[in-house]
Amino acid sequence: KQEVTQIPAALSVPEGENLVLNCSFTDSAIYNLQWFRQDPGKGLTSLLLIQSSQREQTSGRLNASLDKSSGRSTLYIAASQPGDSATYLCAVRDGGAQKLVFGQGTRLTINP
Amino acid sequence: AAGVIQSPRHLIKEKRETATLKCYPIPRHDTVYWYQQGPGQDPQFLISFYEKMQSDKGSIPDRFSAQQFSDYHSELNMSSLELGDSALYFCASSLAEAGHEKLFFGSGTQLSVL
Numbered sequence: 001k002q003e004v005t006q007i008p009a010a011l012s013v014p015e016g017e018n019l020v021l022n023c024s025f026t027d028s029a030i031y032n033l034q035w036f037r038q039d040p041g042k043g044l045t046s047l048l049l050i051q052s053s054q055r056e057q058t059s060g061r062l063n064a065s066l067d068k069s070s071g072r073s074t075l076y077i078a079a080s081q082p083g084d085s086a087t088y089l090c091a092v093r094d095g096g097a098q099k100l101v102f103g104q105g106t107r108l109t110i111n112p
Numbered sequence: 113a114a115g116v117i118q119s120p121r122h123l124i125k126e127k128r129e130t131a132t133l134k135c136y137p138i139p140r141h142d143t144v145y146w147y148q149q150g151p152g153q154d155p156q157f158l159i160s161f162y163e164k165m166q167s168d169k170g171s172i173p174d175r176f177s178a179q180q181f182s183d184y185h186s187e188l189n190m191s192s193l194e195l196g197d198s199a200l201y202f203c204a205s206s207l208a209e210a211g212h213e214k215l216f217f218g219s220g221t222q223l224s225v226l
Contacts, residue, residue, distance in 0.1 A: 032213060043116075043202060044155070044217040089154060093213070098143065098168040099157035100215065 002027045002094055006103035014111050015082055021075040021106045023090030028068050034100065035064050035075050036089040044089065048075070052095075080110045114138055116218035118203050124224045125193050133188040133221045137205030143167065144186040145215065146178055147202040155202060161186060162208055193225045 003026045013019055023033070032051050036044040048057045048064040050073070056065040063076040077084060087107045091100040117136040125131050137144050143162045147155040157170035161180035172178075175193075180186045190197060200222050204215040 034215065036217075041200075041222075043219045044204075044215075046214050046216065049214045098145070098160045098162070099170050100145075100155075101157070102154035104154050 002030075002092060002101045004090060004092055004101050004103035006088075006090055006106050008106060009104065010107040010109075012109040012111060013080060015080060017080050018076070018078050019080055019108075021077070021088050021090075021108070023073040023075070023103055025071045025073075025092050025101075027094065028071050029095050030068065031093045031095045031097075033064075033066055033073050033090065033092045035062075035073075036091065038087045038089060038105070040087075047088075077108075082110045082112050084108060085110050116203055116205050116216050118201075118218035118221050120221060121219065122222045122224075124226065126226055127193060127195065129193050129225075131190045131193060131223060133190070133201055133203075133223075135186045135188070135203030135205075135218060137184055137186070137203070138216055141205035141207055141216075142184070143206045143208050144180055144184070145204040145206075146172075146186070146188050147204065147217075149200045149202060149220075151199075158188070190223075195225050198223055198225045 007022045034049045035047045050066045061078040066073045087105040089105045090103045119134045145160040146158040149155045158172040160168045164180045178188045200220045202220045204217045206215045
C-alpha cells in the first residue's frame with residue numbers, strides 16, 4: 001500500500017528565503033507525482049506535475065524534482081513571499097490506478 | 113478559464129438524513145474524482161469515473177454512491193448521514209490523455225452533520 005510522508009509538517013521562514021519541502025513515498029512504481037497548494041478552507045491548486053519518466057519540472061519560482069528510485073520528491077521555492085503562505089501537499093498516482101495518495105502536507109508560513 | 117464547479121458550497125444536515133453533492137467538471141475533461149478531507153487531514157480518495165464508468169474506488173462507505181451523467185457532471189449521494197461524515201468534499205477533473213493528467217479541484221462542499 002502506497003504511503004506518502006511530508007517533512008516538515010510545518011515551516012516558518014522570513015520573506016525572501018529559498019526553501020525546500022520534502023516528500024517521500026514507499027512504492028516507487030508510480031505513474032506521476034503532483035504538488036498542490038491549499039489555502040485554509042479552500043480547494044487544492046495544482047502547482048507542478050512530474051511524470052515518472054521525468055526528473056524535474058519548473059514553474060516560475062517553483063521547481064520540483066523527482067527521484068523515483070529513492071522514493072523522494074522535493075519542492076524548491078525561490079525568493080519566498082508572504083503570499084506563498086499555505087499548506088503544500090504532495091500526491092502520487094500509482095501505475096494502474098487513478099486515485100492520488102496524498103501526504104499530510106507542510107504548512108508554510110512566510111513572515112514579512 | 114472554466115474551472116470545476118461544485119454545489120452547494122455549504123450544506124448542513126441532521127444525522128440519518130440524505131445529502132447530494134454535485135460536480136461540474138472542466139469542459140472536455142473525461143475523468144471525475146471525489147475526495148473527502150476531514151479537519152486537519154489530507155484528502156482521502158472516494159471514487160472516480162472515466163467516460164461515465166466507475167474507474168477506481170477508494171474508501172467510500174456503502175452508504176455513499178456516485179455516478180457520472182451523460183453531460184459528464186457527477187453527483188455524490190450520501191445516505192444515513194453520521195456525525196463523522198462532516199468534512200470538506202472535493203471534486204476534481206482531468207483528462208485521461210497521457211501527459212495531461214493534472215487534476216483540477218473544485219472549491220469543495222463543506223458538509224456539516226449535526
